Amino acid sequence: MPSNSAKVFYNPSCCCALNFLNPVSYIMAVTTFIDEYTSPVSPSRIFKASIVDSHSLIPKLMPQAIKSVEFLQGNGGIGSIKQINFAEGGAFKSVKYHIDELNEETYTYSYTLIECDALVDKLKKITYEVMLKQSPDGVSISKVTSKYYTSGDFMLKEEEIKVGKEKMMAIYKVVEAYLLQNPNAYV
Secondary structure: OOOOOOOEEEEOOOOEEEEOOOHHHOOEEEEEEEEEEEEOOOHHHHHHHHHHOHHHHHHHHOOOOEEEEEEEEOOOOOOOEEEEEEOOOOOOOEEEEEEEEEEOOOOEEEEEEEEEOOOOOOEEEEEEEEEEEEOOOOOEEEEEEEEEEEEOOOOOOHHHHHHHHHHHHHHHHHHHHHHHHOOOOOO
16 A cells, blocks of 8 residues: 655765655755965954954945844854845845854854845755864964755856855955954954
8 A cells, every 4th residue: 555655765965855755856965165265364363353243343344345244133152143234236135144153262163044145946055164273384274164055956066156255255355454454453
């Protein structure tokens, strides 16, 4: 006798359950990018300025691009939901993300983009993991791992996210320049 329940299998390589009665709607692929950036600014200063205090510093440094940053839930710690409101005329109106990890001692930070104009039906979510450390020669190394979770047979291409990476790097460089010009800030 046929069963009405679907057989669900977990596929650890794609982080999803597969429903074989309707497999296309449940297939999820993960595309991962790992980028490293170096800076002469210490990891603690970059972390404090670009992550912990980003909600107040970045709109001041880049008012032409970022109108405001606000907490919709929480106060900036783990579990908080943050919304970035972009200036008028930009490609996006706002993005919302969930803070998954924030460790000021190890300079690690991870968050999940949960709402954005870019999250179309083929892109379920984006996660970011940021780790800062100091190299033996005194240079700060920022390692950013981004994971793009797609559904169906949609294949994400690196050139499709290049613009987003460039915008993130521009923010990083503006914060870095501010810290270099203000050596007593965020010490």
